[in-house]
Amino acid sequence: MGNIEVFEERAIFLAAICGQTYAQFANTDGSFVVPLNYSVSHTIQAKSITWERFGFIIESPQEIIIAFRGTSSTTNWISDTIASQKRFKYIKEDCLTHRGFTDIYSSARNEIISTLASLSPDKTLYITGHSLGAALATLCAMDIAANTTYSSPNLYTFGSPRVGDPAFAKAFTMYVPNSYRIANLFDVITHAPPSIYKLPKRDKKYYYSHVQTLSSLSFQNGALGLNHIIGSYFAELSQLEPKFTQKLCGANPGFCPVIEAKSGRGENKSVKQAPML
Numbered sequence: 001m002g003n004i005e006v007f008e009e010r011a012i013f014l015a016a017i018c019g020q021t022y023a024q025f026a027n028t029d030g031s032f033v034v035p036l037n038y039s040v041s042h043t044i045q046a047k048s049i050t051w052e053r054f055g056f057i058i059e060s061p062q063e064i065i066i067a068f069r070g071t072s073s074t075t076n077w078i079s080d081t082i083a084s085q086k087r088f089k090y091i092k093e094d095c096l097t098h099r100g101f102t103d104i105y106s107s108a109r110n111e112i113i114s115t116l117a118s119l120s121p122d123k124t125l126y127i128t129g130h131s132l133g134a135a136l137a138t139l140c141a142m143d144i145a146a147n148t149t150y151s152s153p154n155l156y157t158f159g160s161p162r163v164g165d166p167a168f169a170k171a172f173t174m175y176v177p178n179s180y181r182i183a184n185l186f187d188v189i190t191h192a193p194p195s196i197y198k199l200p201k202r203d204k205k206y207y208y209s210h211v212q213t214l215s216s217l218s219f220q221n222g223a224l225g226l227n228h229i230i231g232s233y234f235a236e237l238s239q240l241e242p243k244f245t246q247k248l249c250g251a252n253p254g255f256c257p258v259i260e261a262k263s264g265r266g267e268n269k270s271v272k273q274a275p276m277l
Contacts, residue, residue, distance in 0.1 A: 008240045010126075011182060011215075013248060014065070014156045015234040018130040019257040021055045021069035022230070033255040034058060042115040044068065046136075047107035054108060055133065057115055063124040064150075066112065066140060070131030070159075070230070083193045085206045088168060090143040091175070095168035096206070098161075098193070101135040105143075112140065113148060121149040126156065130230040131189055134160030134181075138172070138211055145175040155179040158233045161192045162208035169209040181210065184217045184236070186227045231257035 017035070024032040024043075030053050034040060038058045044066075046054040055068040082100030090109075116125075127144070129137030134157035141155040153176060160181055164172075172179070183190040190210075197206040219236045221227055234257040238245040249256035 005241065007180065007215075008237065009244050011156055011180070012234065012237045012241060012245055014067075014126065014128040015130075015158055015230060015237055016248065016252075016256045017058075017065060017067050018069075018128055018133065018158060018230045019234060020255065021067050021130070021133060024056060025053050025069055032056070033252060035252045035255055037061070038065070041119060042111065044108050044112065046104050048104050051107075054104070054136070055129070057112070059119060059123065063126060064116070064119055066125070066127045066137070068129035068133035068136040068140070070129070070133040083197050083206065084199060085165060088139070088142070088164065091146045091171060093167065093171040095164055095171055097139065097164035097168055098135065098208075101132065101163060102139060104132075105136050105139040108136075109140075109143065113144075116144065116148055116150060125150045125153045127153050128156045128158075129160075130158040130233070131160070131228065134158055135163045138163045138179075141176045141179065142168075142172055152178060156182065158182050158230060159184065159187050159189050159228050160210075161189050162195075162210050164209070164211075165207050166209040169211050172211045176211075179211060179213055180215050181213065182215045182217065182233065182237075184219055184227055184233065186218065186220050188224055189228050 020032040024030050030043060038060045040056055041059050042057040043053060044055040045051055057064065057066050084099045085096035086099045086102055088095045088097040088102065127137045127141045137155060137157055138160065141153045144150050144153050155176055155178065160183065193208050195208055197208060217236050219232065221232055226232055
């Protein structure tokens with residue numbers, strides 16, 4: 001199996017994982033479909049004004065996956081708009097990151113680090129997230145690489161906004177070389193915050209840069225939200241490896257985002273999902 005095929009299959013699998021973070025939030029009991037041979041190690045609770053389920057940590061005999069959810073509530077939207085910056089205190093380099101994203105991640109950090117410490121350091125670690133969840137995953141990957149025995153995490157994000165300043169992006173490349181930022185060229189969220197961000201009626205400017213490495217997709221589904229939701233990313237990726245996708249979904253009923261047969265594009269109708277961040 002070639003490296004490209006390995007990447008594509010892992011991206012498809014992790015896109016489905018991200019879809020389940022929304023199901024976890026939507027279901028009153030926090031339930032979601034856990035893929036075959038995996039078990040739940042931790043439910044991520046984070047504070048976005050109020051405390052909410054923000055994803056999970058699952059593990060198999062070979063690997064660990066940390067998955068973060070994107071925006072699903074009004075309080076999340078408020079956090080998304082707090083685009084001033086603060087120092088990312090978990091690394092020695094002087095870097096600035098999005099204040100709203102960083103505050104959410106910081107509220108969940110101790111429990112995530114504690115859970116990882118109880119798991120086998122010999123397992124391969126994957127960190128993933130969609131939209132706001134992609135930003136949280138990016139912060140988490142940097143932190144874990146710098147401060148735990150899991151020094152080489154693998155990061156896969158979908159539809160990620162910019163997370164930090166140019167200094168953060170530069171340091172990130174050093175800490176997390178195994179990083180794949182999967183982005184639809186027509187997804188407006190991947191262009192936010194702007195490279196130069198200025199608060200209304202304020203003179204101060206904040207500078208943002210994307211982390212590497214970009215893996216671009218190109219699809220248009222007729223609406224801004226449909227160009228962004230995780231189901232659309234899953235649908236586009238699934239076309240790259242249709243046999244693998246069919247096998248994955250068949251072995252795990254309810255795990256994969258639903259793909260509309262009529263359009264051939266993805267809209268996850270099994271969960272309610274905000275169209276942005």
